[in-house]
Every structure is written in C-alpha cells, then in structure tokens.
Amino acid sequence: MSEELFEVEESVPPNPVEEFLRMDRxxxxxxxxxxxxxxxNCFVRxxxxxxxxxxxxxxxxxxxxxxxxAGYIRLDSFHTTHGRAIPFATGLxxxxxxxxxxxYSGDGDLTAIGGNHFIHAARRNIDMTVILLNNGIxxxxxxxxxxxTPISAVASTAPYGNFEDNFNxxxxxxxxxxxxxxxxxxxxxxxxxKSIKEALAKKGFSFIEIVNPxxxxxxxxxxxxxxxDQMIFxxxxxxxxxxADTKTVGMDFQGxxxxxxxxxxxxxxxxxxxxxxxxxxxxxxxxxxxxxxNAVHAENGN
Amino acid sequence: MFGSEITPMNQPWPENSGTIxxxxxxxxxTALQTTVRMQHAQKEPLSMTTTVTKxxxxxxxxxxxxxxxxGCGFCVEFCPQECLELSxxxxxxxxxxxxxxxxxLCSGCDIxxxxxxxxxxxxxxxxxx
Amino acid sequence: xxxxxxxxxxxxxxxxxxxxxxxxxxAAGCRFAAGYPITPSTEVVERIAERFPKVGGIFIQMEDELxxxxxxxxxxxxxxxxxxxxxxxxxxxxxxxxxxxxxxETPCVFVDVQRAGPSTGLPTMPAQGDMMQxxxxxxGDYGIIALSPNSPQECFDLTIKxxxxxxxxxxxxxxxxxxCVGHMIERxxxxxxxxxxxxxxxxxxxxxxxxxxxxxxxxxxxxxxxAGEGYRMHVTGLTHDEQGYPNMSVSVQGKLxxxxxxxxxxNAERIIEYKEDMVEGADVVVVTYGISSRTAxxxxxxxxKEGLRVGHLRLITVWPxxxxxxxxxxxxxxxxxVPELNFGQIALEVERCTAGKAGVYLxxxxxxxxxxxxEIYTAIRKSVKG
Numbered sequence: 001m002s003e004e005l006f007e008v009e010e011s012v013p014p015n016p017v018e019e020f021l022r023m024d025r026x027x028x029x030x031x032x033x034x035x036x037x038x039x040x041n042c043f044v045r046x047x048x049x050x051x052x053x054x055x056x057x058x059x060x061x062x063x064x065x066x067x068x069x070a071g072y073i074r075l076d077s078f079h080t081t082h083g084r085a086i087p088f089a090t091g092l093x094x095x096x097x098x099x100x101x102x103x104y105s106g107d108g109d110l111t112a113i114g115g116n117h118f119i120h121a122a123r124r125n126i127d128m129t130v131i132l133l134n135n136g137i138x139x140x141x142x143x144x145x146x147x148x149t150p151i152s153a154v155a156s157t158a159p160y161g162n163f164e165d166n167f168n169x170x171x172x173x174x175x176x177x178x179x180x181x182x183x184x185x186x187x188x189x190x191x192x193x194k195s196i197k198e199a200l201a202k203k204g205f206s207f208i209e210i211v212n213p214x215x216x217x218x219x220x221x222x223x224x225x226x227x228x229d230q231m232i233f234x235x236x237x238x239x240x241x242x243x244a245d246t247k248t249v250g251m252d253f254q255g256x257x258x259x260x261x262x263x264x265x266x267x268x269x270x271x272x273x274x275x276x277x278x279x280x281x282x283x284x285x286x287x288x289x290x291x292x293x294n295a296v297h298a299e300n301g302n
Numbered sequence: 303m304f305g306s307e308i309t310p311m312n313q314p315w316p317e318n319s320g321t322i323x324x325x326x327x328x329x330x331x332t333a334l335q336t337t338v339r340m341q342h343a344q345k346e347p348l349s350m351t352t353t354v355t356k357x358x359x360x361x362x363x364x365x366x367x368x369x370x371x372x373g374c375g376f377c378v379e380f381c382p383q384e385c386l387e388l389s390x391x392x393x394x395x396x397x398x399x400x401x402x403x404x405x406x407l408c409s410g411c412d413i414x415x416x417x418x419x420x421x422x423x424x425x426x427x428x429x430x431x
Numbered sequence: 432x433x434x435x436x437x438x439x440x441x442x443x444x445x446x447x448x449x450x451x452x453x454x455x456x457x458a459a460g461c462r463f464a465a466g467y468p469i470t471p472s473t474e475v476v477e478r479i480a481e482r483f484p485k486v487g488g489i490f491i492q493m494e495d496e497l498x499x500x501x502x503x504x505x506x507x508x509x510x511x512x513x514x515x516x517x518x519x520x521x522x523x524x525x526x527x528x529x530x531x532x533x534x535x536e537t538p539c540v541f542v543d544v545q546r547a548g549p550s551t552g553l554p555t556m557p558a559q560g561d562m563m564q565x566x567x568x569x570x571g572d573y574g575i576i577a578l579s580p581n582s583p584q585e586c587f588d589l590t591i592k593x594x595x596x597x598x599x600x601x602x603x604x605x606x607x608x609x610x611c612v613g614h615m616i617e618r619x620x621x622x623x624x625x626x627x628x629x630x631x632x633x634x635x636x637x638x639x640x641x642x643x644x645x646x647x648x649x650x651x652x653x654x655x656x657x658a659g660e661g662y663r664m665h666v667t668g669l670t671h672d673e674q675g676y677p678n679m680s681v682s683v684q685g686k687l688x689x690x691x692x693x694x695x696x697x698n699a700e701r702i703i704e705y706k707e708d709m710v711e712g713a714d715v716v717v718v719t720y721g722i723s724s725r726t727a728x729x730x731x732x733x734x735x736k737e738g739l740r741v742g743h744l745r746l747i748t749v750w751p752x753x754x755x756x757x758x759x760x761x762x763x764x765x766x767x768x769v770p771e772l773n774f775g776q777i778a779l780e781v782e783r784c785t786a787g788k789a790g791v792y793l794x795x796x797x798x799x800x801x802x803x804x805x806e807i808y809t810a811i812r813k814s815v816k817g
Contacts, residue, residue, distance in 0.1 A: 001719025012363075021421065021744060022676075028420070030419060033374040035419060040419075055659065057657045070665070071677060072668065076508075077663075078505075079665070084501040087465075090491070090498075092508055092509045094489050094509070095463055095505065099658055099659050117498050164421035227376075228374060228375040241761065285484075286485065287484070289487045
C-alpha cells in the first residue's frame with residue numbers, strides 16, 4: 001500500500017441496526033457476554049438484505065432469555081407462552097399467509113415444553129423460519145438442566161452433573177421434515193446472517209440452530225470461562241461441514257461442534273398442499289380464504 | 303447529562319478528568335480520532351456530519367456508544383485488524399468500552415458491529431474522494 | 432353489520448347441538464378453527480372441517496389442546512375470528528392460554544362441551560362441572576364471559592352471541608355446553624343473513640404513530656390492530672403498559688389487572704342475559720342454566736299446580752354472574768333452588784350473593800345423566816318448608 005495520503009469524506013452514518021430495534025426499550029436485559037444480542041445483529045442485517053416488506057414480517061417468541069428478542073425488535077412481535085410460539089405462529093401464518101413469520105426462541109422453550117409443536121410444524125412443513133438459540137441451559141430461570149445440556153455438565157437441577165443424553169437438534173429437525181436445517185455458533189456472524197437470509201427466502205419449515213454462550217449460568221457453573229472464552233472456544237472447536245449427515249452432529253460437553261448448512265430440500269408447504277388438495281377434491285366448491293388467494297397470486301406473480 | 307454531538311475531527315479533545323466519561327475519549331493516535339458518542343437510551347439517532355480529512359491506508363472507522371458497552375470483549379478479540387482494545391476509562395456502569403488503537407488499520411468491515419451483543423459499536427467505510 | 436351470506440344455511444334444520452354450534456360459528460364470521468378430538472365435542476370440529484373449505488375458512492387439527500388454544504390466538508392477530516372446541520380434560524389443558532387471551536385481550540371463543548369428571552370421567556355423558564373452572568381456571572385475576580345454551584337452537588344463537596361479545600369486549604368467551612345439549616337433535620332455525628347481527632372487530636383507524644395498543648376506550652376496551660399493517664405492535668403476556676411494552680412496576684400491574692377485571696364488571700349490565708318466568712311474586716326461585724333448566728320445568732310446573740309460587744330464573748350468561756339481580760331477588764323470596772349437574776358451583780355464587788337473606792338449596796348431581804324432575808320438585812317443596 002502506498003504511503004500517499006488520500007482524501008476521505010467522513011460522514012458518520014447512524015447505526016443501521018437501530019431502525020430495526022425498539023430503541024426506546026434499550027438497554028436490553030441480556031448479560032454481558034451473552035450472544036443473543038449478537039444473533040439479533042445478524043438477524044437484523046439479514047432482514048435488511050432480504051428486501052422483505054418489513055410491515056409484513058412478524059416475530060413470535062416464547063419464554064426465556066431468547067424469548068425476549070420479540071420485545072426488542074421493531075416489527076409486529078408476539079411474546080407468547082412457554083413452548084407455544086410455534087403453534088401461535090402457525091395460526092398467524094394461516095390467517096394471513098402473506099406474512100413472513102419468524103419464531104425466535106430458546107432451546108428449552110422450543111424443544112422441551114415446545115417439543116411436540118416443533119415436530120408437528122416441521123412435519124406439516126408450515127412456512128416459517130425457526131431460529132433456535134441453544135445455550136444448553138434454562139437461563140432466565142436460573143440455570144436448570146435442559147434437553148440440550150450435554151452429559152456431565154452441571155446445572156442447578158443437575159447439581160452432580162447431567163447424565164441424560166442430549167438432543168441432536170439438526171437430526172431431530174431433519175427427521176421431522178424441516179426443509180432447511182443449519183447450525184452455527186454465535187461466533188459465525190457472517191454465516192448466521194447468510195443462513196437467515198436463505199431461510200427467509202425459502203418456503204417451508206426452516207430451522208437454524210445457533211449455539212450460544214450463557215456466561216452467567218452455564219459457563220460459570222461449569223467453570224469454562226465467560227462469554228468471550230466460549231466464543232473463542234466456538235471459533236477454535238467448530239468445524240464447518242456443509243451437507244454433513246445430521247446423525248453425526250451431536251454435541252458433547254466442550255466437544256467439537258459441527259456447524260454448517262446440513263439440509264436444503266424441497267417439500268410442499270402446508271398451505272400450498274392444502275390449496276392444491278382442496279382444489280382437486282372440491283373443484284368449484286372450494287372457497288379459499290381471501291388472504292390465501294392473495295398469497296398464491298402474489299407468489300405466481302399475478 | 304449525556305451529549306449527542308460528535309466532537310468534530312481534528313480538534314483537541316478536553317482532557318479526561320475523572321472515571322466517568324463525560325464527553326469523548328481521547329486516543330493518542332497519529333491520525334483521526336474514533337468517534338465515541340454518549341447516548342442516552344431515549345435519544346435521537348446521530349445526525350450526520352461531514353468533514354474532509356487526509357488519511358493513509360485503510361478507509362474505515364467505528365462509532366462506539368460507550369454507555370451501552372458491557373465490556374464483553376467480543377469486538378476486541380475478533381477484530382480482523384486487531385485494532386481495538388478495551389480502554390482504561392470506564393462508563394457509568396463500570397465497564398471499559400473499546401477504543402480504536404490505530405485508525406489506519408480499521409477497514410470498516412463491521413465485524414465488531416455484527417459481533418457486539420449490545421449494539422454499542424459499529425463500523426463503516428468512508429468515501430474516498 | 433350482517434352475517435356474510437356465504438356461511439349461512441338459512442332454513443330449518445334437524446341437527447344436534449354440536450353441529451348447530453358449528454353453524455353458529457360460521458354464521459358469526461368465524462374463519463379459523465383449531466381443535467383436538469375429544470368426546471363429546473368432536474362433532475363441532477368435524478362439521479367445521481367439512482364446511483370451512485367451502486366458505487373460506489381454515490381448520491387445522493392441532494397436535495393437542497395447548498396448541499389449539501394458542502393457534503386460534505395467532506389467527507386472531509392475523510385478522511380472523513377464531514374458535515376452539517373441547518371438553519373437560521382439554522379445557523383443563525387450555526387454561527394457560529385462556530389466561531393469555533385475557534391478558535393480551537385477544538377476542539376468541541372457547542367451546543366446552545362438558546362431560547362428567549373429574550379427570551377422564553364419563554366421556555360420553557353430561558355434567559356441568561366446569562362452571563367455576565370457566566371463571567377461575569387460569570391463574571391470576573381477569574374476567575371472562577361464559578354462556579350456557581339449553582338447546583341446539585341456543586347453541587346456534589349463543590355461538591353468534593359469543594363471537595359478538597368477544598369482539599365487543601376483547602375477551603375470551605366460553606360456550607359452556609354439555610354432552611346432553613351437544614348431542615340432542617332438535618329443530619334449529621337458521622335465519623336469513625340480513626337477520627343475523629354481527630359485531631365486527633373493533634379496529635383502530637387513526638394515525639399509526641399515535642396508536643397505543645392497550646390504551647382503553649371509555650368502555651375500558653382498547654382498540655385492536657392486526658399484524659401486517661405496519662403498526663409494529665408488541666403483544667406480550669407479561670404485565671404491560673399502554674404501549675404494550677413489558678413493565679414490572681407495581682402501579683402498572685395494578686392499573687392493568689384492575690382494568691381486566693373491571694372491564695367485565697363495569698359492562699356487566701350490557702352482557703348479562705337471562706330468562707325469567709314468574710319470578711315476580713314468587714316464594715321460591717329455581718335458578719338454572721344449561722340442560723338443568725329443561726329438567727327443572729316439569730318440577731316447577733308440578734309445584735305450581737300444587738299452589739306453590741315458584742319462579743324460574745334461567746341464566747344464559749353465567750359469567751359475569753348477575754350478582755345484583757340475585758341479591759335483589761333474595762330480599763323478597765324465601766329460598767333459591769339451584770339444580771346443577773355438579774356438587775355445587777353456581778349455587779356457591781347464588782349463596783354468596785344471597786348473603787343469608789334467603790335459603791339456598793342445591794340439587795347436586797355427580798353427572799352421567801340429567802336430574803330426575805322429582806329430585807328438583809322435592810327440593811322445591813323442602814325449600815318452602817324450611
């Protein structure tokens with residue numbers, strides 16, 4: 001690079017993220033070193049790049065630290081009951097299929113109490129994007145064991161260490177029928193943004209797991225450092241294997257983390273399948289809802 | 303209590319006295335200063351200011367909203383140019399916000415902005431004239 | 432406004448209460464339903480599953496009652512009128528979401544076709560054991576509206592009323608049917624669409640930047656919006672301020688919960704509906720609701736033949752309970768007789784409002800079938816003596 005000086009015009013732009021956030025509710029409640037805010041940054045950047053009409057984007061979350069995301073994003077947002085973000089989102093989407101519905105919640109919320117709804121929405125291929133932040137613990141309530149807590153990790157309700165095997169979430173999502181399955185860690189900011197953008201553009205049940213540090217509870221109790229230490233761990237111990245067999249991507253305590261885009265396939269979405277089926281069976285008698293009709297027309301470019 | 307103006311470039315900063323940041327951080331670098339802005343949560347977004355300056359090498363800068371920082375260290379650790387460090391000053395909550403150590407190294411890549419869980423820093427590229 | 436003709440099967444029908452309820456929902460403009468099979472309510476959603484694709488509605492059988500009761504609320508915020516249907520065990524599962532609907536002021540209808548409990552109980556047999564649960568089933572303080580039909584015709588009419596009340600007061604409304612009324616087949620007359628009065632959703636229509644989602648109107652009910660219109664609203668089950676934002680202060684909690692309770696109390700006179708027969712000048716008043724009101728009629732007629740002055744007060748809205756009316760009647764009669772297919776639920780309310788001014792005689796029943804008129808007659812005679 002030459003040592004020549006060149007002239008630059010310095011104009012300080014506003015933070016591009018702020019127009020997507022409820023700035024009147026800042027600062028948020030998340031702990032120092034918690035990665036939820038990082039993923040929100042990625043989410044917002046993906047939204048910005050997606051070209052979606054933001055008035056038609058809705059965020060639904062459940063209860064927990066990640067569940068608080070809905071309250072901070074300046075879109076139509078719904079902070080629902082524990083585990084039930086997905087069925088709420090199902091009703092919302094079917095009532096108005098033109099909405100882009102995103103479920104943003106935690107691992108305990110979506111796979112413990114909400115597990116049943118998760119598998120059925122994936123099975124039905126309801127058109128929604130599920131962003132699951134997996135910190136392997138129930139953070140908001142003080143650090144209890146979760147179905148994603150790895151063996152030997154200590155939690156407040158597993159004080160001697162957890163002995164239950166934990167979920168392999170990408171495997172679960174794929175086997176239930178999700179059409180897009182990816183896993184990243186909070187460290188992989190660019191990958192997360194890209195994945196979210198792809199998932200938003202994709203029709204069907206898209207699932208993105210983001211492994212996320214919980215410095216206050218999981219990391220502290222298990223003496224693995226703070227949020228930054230966990231992020232460094234993610235950087236140094238994750239392996240990008242796009243297209244990996246999801247059977248092989250289970251996570252152990254402080255073990256290797258396989259990340260990547262694992263599944264990207266096509267299946268008819270619930271509402272399209274419904275429309276086509278009723279059209280076939282009922283013909284002239286079929287009266288779709290006005291919103292369904294508009295959504296189909298919009299999709300067909302009418 | 304907190305100001306929302308950007309102190310213009312290339313002017314001497316006030317000497318920092320106490321432990322609470324009142325105005326802006328002064329970084330003893332050769333070229334331009336980082337813009338550090340105190341922002342109360344309710345305030346309006348920054349107005350744009352434009353100045354023309356001379357610089358060499360890379361072309362980016364960062365804005366740090368010091369009062370939002372919770373000292374997690376992500377930006378410092380993951381800046382690809384390694385040009386951020388946590389300052390010795392601290393904000394009202396007792397955290398050390400980052401500062402740009404070498405203005406010429408900042409590429410404006412905004413990895414810090416993507417990483418920051420508290421929306422306390424973001425990078426941008428300047429326009430070359 | 433009037434019913435959309437597409438949904439209305441004008442004419443005379445010979446159908447059961449469950450099916451009449453489905454038709455009532457369709458006539459009321461309900462275009463989203465979610466449910467889970469449970470006897471004796473399943474026929475409601477079965478008919479809806481068949482009719483909805485022909486009237487622009489969407490029915491989805493969800494994986495459980497928890498999902499059904501929240502999916503309808505998602506649909507409401509998406510702009511639809513929505514309903515779910517269940518019986519005792521499913522009603523118990525739905526309690527959390529009834530609370531969520533009350534807290535977020537989501538207008539929706541919950542149909543409970545009651546069966547004998549507790550627990551699995553007698554799935555195919557009637558009872559009225561969920562009446563207190565309808566009012567108090569979810570945790571915390573809030574208000575709901577509950578209607579109690581006693582015939583398939585009323586199942587049709589009151590389902591429409593349920594939707595109207597839900598929209599008017601932004602509150603979950605319970606349709607408290609029972610297996611007997613649900614499976615009884617009788618004539619149901621469905622009027623012409625222009626004779627069916629529908630209350631549309633109370634949407635806000637002012638400037639977007641001035642919209643405050645939970646700022647009440649004069650009747651304590653805030654105006655609603657739906658997702659997708661650019662209001663960028665936030666809806667949460669946490670205690671929230673008028674902007675809809677979570678707020679942990681004690682004063683906000685006080686203000687919000689007080690309004691949720693007062694919303695029904697202050698508007699009680701506009702909501703309460705009942706039918707009275709010879710209550711004026713009576714010595715004994717039989718207070719009934721639902722199927723028990725029909726079995727009480729022969730008992731009352733027999734007692735009147737024998738010269739007793741017996742009035743019949745049939746509650747159509749059971750919640751809000753007509754406290755003032757009961758208190759006022761108690762001052763001028765000897766006793767109330769309350770036959771219900773349970774061990775005393777609405778009787779407790781009657782007793783509370785009577786405040787000792789008159790006797791209250793419960794005619795209990797464990798459920799499984801309806802009262803014998805003789806039991807009610809015996810109670811009437813006893814109440815006169817005592």
